[in-house]
Amino acid sequence: MNTSTFxxxxxxxxxxxxxxxxxxxxxxxxxxxxxxxxVGLAVSVLLVIAVGWHNTGTRNMVSVLKSITPxxxxxxxxxxxxxxxxxxxxxxxxxxxxxxEGAAQALRLAxxxxxxxxVCTLLFATTVMGELMLALRxxxxxxxxxxxxxxxxxxxxxxxxxxxQIGESHSLRExxxxxxxxxxxxxxxxxxxxxxxxxxxxxSIPNLAMSLExxxxxxxxxxxxxxxxxxxxxxxxxxxxxxTIVTVLWLIFKA
Amino acid sequence: xxxxxxxxxxxxxxxxxxxIEVEPLLSNLNLTIGEGERVLLLAPFDxxxxxxxxxxxxxxxxxxxxxxxxxVSVFGHDLSLTEPWQLLTEVGYVSQNPAEQFIATTVExxxxxxxxxxxxxxxxxxxxxxxxxxxxxxxxxxxxxESELSGGERKRVLLAIQDAIAPRLWLxxxxxxxxxxxxxxxxxxVIAQEGRTTLVLAxxxxxxxxxxFDRVLxxxxxxxxxxxxxxxxxxxxxxxxxxxxxxxxxxxxEPRHTHTLAVEDLVVERRRRNALRAAPFELVVEGFELQSGxxxxxxxxxxxGKSSFSRLLxxxxxxxxxxxxxxxxxxxxKALNRTVGYLFQNPDLQIFLPTVEEELAWSLKRRSDLSxxxxxxxxxxxxxxxxxxxxxxxxxxxxxxxxALQAAVYYLLDRPFYILDELDSxxxxxxxxxIIAHLRRRGAAILLITHDRLxxxxxxxxxxxxxxxxxxxx
Amino acid sequence: MxxxxxxxxxxxxxxxxxxxxxxxxxxxxxxxxxxxxxxxVAICFIAFTFGPASSFIAAALGTALADLISGYAxxxxxxxxxxxxxxxxxxxIVRSKGDHEASFLRKIIAGIVCMATVSxxxxxxxxxxISTAAVAAAEIPGNLVQSAVGFIxxxxxxxxVKRAYPPVSALSW
Numbered sequence: 001m002n003t004s005t006f007x008x009x010x011x012x013x014x015x016x017x018x019x020x021x022x023x024x025x026x027x028x029x030x031x032x033x034x035x036x037x038x039v040g041l042a043v044s045v046l047l048v049i050a051v052g053w054h055n056t057g058t059r060n061m062v063s064v065l066k067s068i069t070p071x072x073x074x075x076x077x078x079x080x081x082x083x084x085x086x087x088x089x090x091x092x093x094x095x096x097x098x099x100x101e102g103a104a105q106a107l108r109l110a111x112x113x114x115x116x117x118x119v120c121t122l123l124f125a126t127t128v129m130g131e132l133m134l135a136l137r138x139x140x141x142x143x144x145x146x147x148x149x150x151x152x153x154x155x156x157x158x159x160x161x162x163x164x165q166i167g168e169s170h171s172l173r174e175x176x177x178x179x180x181x182x183x184x185x186x187x188x189x190x191x192x193x194x195x196x197x198x199x200x201x202x203x204s205i206p207n208l209a210m211s212l213e214x215x216x217x218x219x220x221x222x223x224x225x226x227x228x229x230x231x232x233x234x235x236x237x238x239x240x241x242x243x244t245i246v247t248v249l250w251l252i253f254k255a
Numbered sequence: 256x257x258x259x260x261x262x263x264x265x266x267x268x269x270x271x272x273x274x275i276e277v278e279p280l281l282s283n284l285n286l287t288i289g290e291g292e293r294v295l296l297l298a299p300f301d302x303x304x305x306x307x308x309x310x311x312x313x314x315x316x317x318x319x320x321x322x323x324x325x326x327v328s329v330f331g332h333d334l335s336l337t338e339p340w341q342l343l344t345e346v347g348y349v350s351q352n353p354a355e356q357f358i359a360t361t362v363e364x365x366x367x368x369x370x371x372x373x374x375x376x377x378x379x380x381x382x383x384x385x386x387x388x389x390x391x392x393x394x395x396x397x398x399x400x401e402s403e404l405s406g407g408e409r410k411r412v413l414l415a416i417q418d419a420i421a422p423r424l425w426l427x428x429x430x431x432x433x434x435x436x437x438x439x440x441x442x443x444x445v446i447a448q449e450g451r452t453t454l455v456l457a458x459x460x461x462x463x464x465x466x467x468f469d470r471v472l473x474x475x476x477x478x479x480x481x482x483x484x485x486x487x488x489x490x491x492x493x494x495x496x497x498x499x500x501x502x503x504x505x506x507x508x509e510p511r512h513t514h515t516l517a518v519e520d521l522v523v524e525r526r527r528r529n530a531l532r533a534a535p536f537e538l539v540v541e542g543f544e545l546q547s548g549x550x551x552x553x554x555x556x557x558x559x560g561k562s563s564f565s566r567l568l569x570x571x572x573x574x575x576x577x578x579x580x581x582x583x584x585x586x587x588x589k590a591l592n593r594t595v596g597y598l599f600q601n602p603d604l605q606i607f608l609p610t611v612e613e614e615l616a617w618s619l620k621r622r623s624d625l626s627x628x629x630x631x632x633x634x635x636x637x638x639x640x641x642x643x644x645x646x647x648x649x650x651x652x653x654x655x656x657x658x659a660l661q662a663a664v665y666y667l668l669d670r671p672f673y674i675l676d677e678l679d680s681x682x683x684x685x686x687x688x689x690i691i692a693h694l695r696r697r698g699a700a701i702l703l704i705t706h707d708r709l710x711x712x713x714x715x716x717x718x719x720x721x722x723x724x725x726x727x728x729x
Numbered sequence: 730m731x732x733x734x735x736x737x738x739x740x741x742x743x744x745x746x747x748x749x750x751x752x753x754x755x756x757x758x759x760x761x762x763x764x765x766x767x768x769x770v771a772i773c774f775i776a777f778t779f780g781p782a783s784s785f786i787a788a789a790l791g792t793a794l795a796d797l798i799s800g801y802a803x804x805x806x807x808x809x810x811x812x813x814x815x816x817x818x819x820x821x822i823v824r825s826k827g828d829h830e831a832s833f834l835r836k837i838i839a840g841i842v843c844m845a846t847v848s849x850x851x852x853x854x855x856x857x858x859i860s861t862a863a864v865a866a867a868e869i870p871g872n873l874v875q876s877a878v879g880f881i882x883x884x885x886x887x888x889x890v891k892r893a894y895p896p897v898s899a900l901s902w
Binding site: 001002003005063064067071074075078081105109113116117120121123124144147148149151152153155156159160163164187190191194195197198199201202203204205206208209210212213217218 | 733735736737739740741742743744746747748750751754755767770774786790791794797798799800801802803805859860861863864867878882885886889890893894896897900
Binding site for chain 2: 129130150151153154157158161162165166168169170171172173174175192195196199200203204206207208209210211212213214215216217218219221222223224225226227228
């Protein structure tokens, strides 16, 4: 199970201070919800995509698009349910399929959805997990919360691996009666696998706690940090840039 | 000379979860180790060696509930008054099972964590980490995740961590296992280093131990004894069952049918676990055959492809090319699932029921051709054969017990072919051979996978080996 | 004395969060929102076996992380709120004093709360922040099925795990 969201690439986003990147992401997401012109929204989203493409490459951009396509199609499908009153855009006979306002709303929602998706994806694609956690701690995330997230990420591979091995082990054990199985039967057969997986996961807990304490968690000395964000030397500048970008977009495109 | 470790009148009993009283695991145990001494404690598998190690680290009974009497002190710290983190620079523990000690996402972070606990400055941490990585040959694995490492590499990471911390007492549990010759020599040097106190726990006496230790002790029954080395080793062999006759020789075989599992022109695509290394490459099988009643061994270094090959034989994966046939007929993966039983190295992968009896009966109950009376009889017979108690809770049984349960479950499945993956890790040779003898009873064919050539020789019979991407006769 | 349980609480929370992530991502049936998955099985298991605090954190954090990793970042805050609430409420409803198991009535109530929280929660928040009421409404049937199946399986698994692995009671906080 691949838990990595980082995409190797070159570009200014990778050199941008993670603490300012988080601010930029939040401000952009808020911006997309503000009353701005539809054209302005579309242009902003295209800018985001362009920046993303320049930094992380075509393949990443396309894979994001693929994952949100089902939702976009749904939005398209349900567009006729939007605003019903107003100028008719498309009709068959006397049945109004969609109005101008309806189409505009659908487009706005789609653009906003695409924009937020790309903004969030880009944050995670251009920032290494360790630095992201440090940036969040800068924004006052407690050490324990960051530790829980890091420990979860360390546990995920082994639980996922156990899941597939346990599934195989059970299917080998039950192999004789593979033939006719309806959905209820399949769900019931999932039970042994799920139980074994959970027992294996639960058993790892005392070991994890024990190892944490044996490696010094709980000592009276103030904990230091091996990693730091010191290599990013333009924190203030990047903050200013983040705020400026969004302010400028707002000023240009506000409705 | 100051004492590093003093244990007086230790008595420890694990908590019982089914209301039945349990015997103490350790009793009347006394042990004193002076600072700077190098001590080897031999103990047969599953007799309390790892529990003792955890007690010395101060994490038992905190994380492994039980009743502890007596006193334990490490460099003057009374462990009943000390929290484990206070012992960070006093005791360093390398576990028999490295997976349970990994807490970070990369090797580098793993070494950094305890150094952060010590509050060291960044430059000092970087220096220690670089030095430790280099010393144990791990520099190129700096950013690797635990799941991408081989068994030997994981042990080296744990050793690197202790080197970076530099505790006063090193507690090493089965640490020579899994390391290849070059690193074992390295480890010997580390142990022999001046000024360090080392306690090595082992369940097999290795040649490397001969000149390495000041004292050799034995965990005999529930306490520690010290005697003249020759006598001690004899006693140890006896406790491990090494002096008992080989179960494989004595066991009767009553084959009912003869089946042959064979492969032709087989090429196995080996899934490389990690993205850091080279692209997947192939294992070419020159010839392989397994007949009813035989026990055949497959040896090879860690990571050579033994598991990949076995997965093909039981139909979990498809070969890149070639045919697998039973009795001359090419067989599909689904049919292989039903005919070839694969016992994963980890017995916990299929345990999910509350008692041994239910676990054994489960597969039988799914068959339509057995009455409950018949099922009960078969279950009792299997339990007796494998030395299991029907009312025990599998998840709280010892490791050898769970291995025996896994074997018993498969015994009841009555497959004509069994593949045993690394059966001998964490079991005495005698126990492992006994399990093989039982499985072979009704004439099943056994393929035993191991990286321990000594065990392979005890098993005897034909052997295959994997070298440089080719599987051939040994 | 050795009484400090902080490391154990951390370990429990981390592993349970990881369990939720794995259950969410490992088996998936595609739909419009993303996928139908086993996250509710994991959340209900945790709610029946552990306390309200760990249920809330594991459910909220686990589903949010799974969304982030799978590229559905915009749903992460919504999953955090909805599933977090789900875990918290179920754990509170079935919480029992001592060793007694929750009554059948409580379990029914918990089941209804589970299904309602997930479907209505996602409906409301999706309609507000992602798309329109119409699109969000289309996901209700899928969410109802997923949460119902998840609840039943989670309950079954919880009782199976408690019987198979008695030491679990010492881990709950």
